[in-house]
Amino acid sequence: MSKLKFVVASAIVAMSSTVISAGDFQPAVIFDMGGKFDKSFNEGVYNGVEKFKKETGIDYKSFEITNVTQREQVIRKMAKRGGNPVLGIGFAQAPAIDKVAAEFPEKSFAIIDMVVDKQNVKSIVFKEQEGSFLVGMLATMASKTAKVGFVGGMDIPLIRRFACGYEQGAKYANDKVEVFQNMTGSTPSAWNDPSRGGELSKGQFDRGVDVIFAAAGGTGVGVYQAAKDAGKLAIGVDSNQNHLHPGTMLTSMVKRVDVAAYDVLKSVKEGTFKAGIVSLGLAENGVDWALDEHNKALITADMKKAVDQAKADIISGKIKVHDYMSNNTCKY
């Protein structure tokens, strides 16, 4: 039955032209369980849409999900009440977007961090492995002990993708380097457990690690603090977190969800919205490493040169960074 629905929906999409007039424009954003102030992913989106609101003066509707069943309900309700575009945050919303997008073929949908294959859905994914590769190289070059660490949030494939890219970069800079990995936990609370993050970091420092990359949402705060306390280095994630502890924040692996969200809203407003998959990597400035006044003292010219070279090589395809999620292993 759902197959039939899909065929009908596709037919409708095919028949109707997807021109959207500006009058239909009423952005709706569905934040996921973390909430819009999760200091990480959802908050990045929040910053992007707030920026849009400030620039254009157009308000948006939003909702924070509290349980899994709500996703579909809320997305449908947003669409029903005129939401256009409807922006879903996080891979978990993909099935719901998939279903509701078929019910509202005349509206535009977008999802971040996951692919939904529908004619009116824009899917924005990031090549976290590429950015992680670069910060991995920096970690190795900054390390005096040839031991670098990784602290992940919740143990899910996405975070393993970060870890895998990081490991590749670290080994690329020096194949003798040892990479230590810990995941904070296996429940969503792992995204917001700074004390556990601090403990894991201390554990890694005790084993000789002197640079740690935290891809762990709010948990990262504990990691950065531990690095500062121990006089070691830490690497931020998602947004540029270099300013948190200048002097011990080596760099940040930035993932521009704010830009992605902003662009979706802007494109719909201007009528340039295109459905389909957008994969944002180094080439698209979707991911990058951050260099600013807070960390320039820590990045030597050699390091910068090597990383810039690697970045160019990745963009050109000379270096291939393995994506953990392509086969759920980190064998490259």
Add this chain to the structure above:
Amino acid sequence: MNQPKKPLPVWADIILIPLINILLALFVAGIIIYLIGENPFEALKILIYGAFGYDEAIGYTLYYTTNFIFTGLAVAIAFHANLFNIGGEGQAYIGGLGVAIVMITLDGYLPFWALLPLAILVAMLFGALWAAIPAYLQAYRGSHIVITTIMFNFIAANLMVYLLVNVFIVPGSMSPESRIFADNAHLPFMHEILAWFDIQVASTPLNISFLIALLFCVFLWLFIWHTRWGYELRTVGFSESAATYAGINSKKVVMMTMIISGALAGMVGINEIMGVHHKLLLDFVAGYGFTGIAVALMGRNHPVGIIVASLLFGALYQGGAELTFDMPNVSREMVVAIQGLIILFSGALTYMSKPWLERFFHIFSHSKPTKMEA
């Protein structure tokens, strides 16, 4: 002192007190809503309309109700044996695992009518197993069941993460979720069933497990009050020394009760996994197990009361979401706070208003004979 305190009339105990508790909770919630600058009456209107105002709202309300009935019954039967099962959350989670295992292995081989009973059986079995271990530890090893069931919630959560991340995940998939079951492994949605009779209603997650839940209420009522096992269970619950005197093995009763309790909680897996999501996923229990405790308290551990209390909490879940939707100032945390207030007033402070009521009834009932004397 040999005189028992004059008890409240039954209707006051089962209707008036819960009602007063809800009103008190709503009153406090209203103050908070007023303080954040919204109109409390408007908020109440949105809440009620959002829960019962139109077909989709009713569908979602009843869908939540279904979960609460299962977990509420689970907590209630344990209460009758004087056991406090806080592990509904974990038992429901593991029950869902059972459903998923059946579906993933057999959805290609068996038709729906064979899958459904099998899934129910396995969901209950898995939930029961998860409750049976703490029950065993309580009955034969003296570990307190409150502690062990809480711990088993964590074990269940971690086990499920491990299984989803490492076993059930679709290779290459982003989310730690199992594959979607084949169509013959889906419980019919209510809107689909009604459509057969040419009644068109909005598509909601409400499915036939709601009817199964109501059926379970009847079964449980019969079991607790009209079987010899229910008799033993209640005897142990009221007076363990009387149970010993009567030759009732209270250890066995603890095992039996917790197995039934866990089995009931496991039924959440049928509603969620087989009824709504059609795949195994993280955190589908979403606190229903814990809310079941409040539901049982409020429903006075009686199936009828549990249905009413479940409906109330279902309405709060659905209407509360509607509230955050329509009142931007009311955040989802606010709604959780309102739910918390209701749990506080009807759970922890259940009998707060009782002395006042007793005094009121006392004055009321006492004024009669004086009048007659005059």
Add this chain to the structure above:
Amino acid sequence: MHSDLSPMAIDLRGISKAFGSVQANKNVNFSVPKGTIHGIVGENGAGKSTLMSILYGFYEADSGEIYISGEKTKIQSSTDAIKAGIGMVHQHFMLVDNFTALENIMLGAESGSILSSSIADAAKELTRLESEFGLRIDKDAQTDTLPVGQLQRVEILKALYRGAEILILDEPTGVLTPQEADQLFNILRSLKERGVTVIIITHKLREIMALTDNVSIMRQGEIVSNLKTSQTNREELAELMVGRKVRMDIDKAPATPKERLLEIKNLSVKDEYGINRLDSVSFDIHAGEILGIAGVSGNGQSELLEVLSGIRDCSEGKVVINAETITPTKHANPEQIRKAKISHVPEDRLKRGLVPAFSASESSLLGYHKHRVFNGLFLTNSSAIKTHCMDLMDAFDVRPKDPSLKSANFSGGNQQKLILAREMEQKPKVLLVGQPTRGVDIGAIEFIHKQIVTMRDSGSAILLVSGELDELMSLSDRILVMFEGRIVGEMMANEADETTLGLMMANALGKSDEKKEDISI
């Protein structure tokens, strides 16, 4: 009535108190002259305890006035009562086990916020009280190590320490040996000599006669009579309490013991601390015989009943019924014991005998809920259960005859009759009966005694454990006395007397004088 010039210590005028439709006290008037001992008797539920609770501030009367020493006093809490000089010694002691006697006495009445100086003050005051009233206690002993007689003194001192001039005692002799009770009476008499007014609630008419100056008799919430003790007798008191003539003696033919039904050999029970609660107990009971077990409570009688009824395992020895050894075997649980035709009326009817929260019909199933008559394949047979309960109620005159009424809402006597009916209906070979008339009104006692004798005459062997020596002596055919888990004496009931039994219960018969000191002051 009283023409003394000095005001009454207590004067209650028109006290009424209702609990819903139940009128617990109805226009109660009575007064107690200062420095006298006043007894209050009445059946269970006659309103004695309610009245005393009103006087002590647990309940407030709906109407009526209380005068203490001539002054109108409002007593809304026990604090008010203490302030008015009223002290209460409860039936169940209200002491903190791991405090010393002194700490218990001063608890809640410390002289200041600094503990050490409070203790010093309290010790001084206690010494004064001890010498004034001749009440000696070991003030530094932890209360859980003291015998009950001593605990009661601690309670009395506690009241005196708070300045009590009026002392209320609720069933004070329930846990005492006759000798200990006599000691208590001596204390009360000496309190009286020093001007303390004593009110004693009891159902033991013998004690009323021995101790009090005046007695009030309550029936159905009302005081039916105020009498001078010297001008009345037990028979009159009993008649006033029940409202009709009561036979105090039990009408029974001499026993004609037949074959041996129950044989107990070297039965021992160790508790979880390894202490012998039963120590090599051996005896037989024959068909058509009532064997009484006497003893101060806590000397192994309860354990004996528990082992015989399968509730507790024994550590050594054996129980043979009808030449079949039933203990120790794996099957000696209450269910199997019932199948072996042993019925058990437990000592504590509210804890074991029935489930207070159950309806009468549910309680009348306790122990027999698996019987086929009450069950279908899955569901219970509600009508059979109800009929069964109605039959029991008919046979034993349980009132109100309402199977759906909560067990807790029956009076003690009716609860006990329901339990007896349930157990006797099984026509047991051996009937174990613990405290059959504890807290039961006189009318019901008569009935229960008659039923037990009928059971004996129909050929059952009956083991009777009771704390009431009167009951044991009049109901039993033979009496065994237990002390610290051992059987220390045996007498034929018609040869027994209270003094001898009392000495046996304290294990002081034929012992050295040194031993005897244990029970004297």
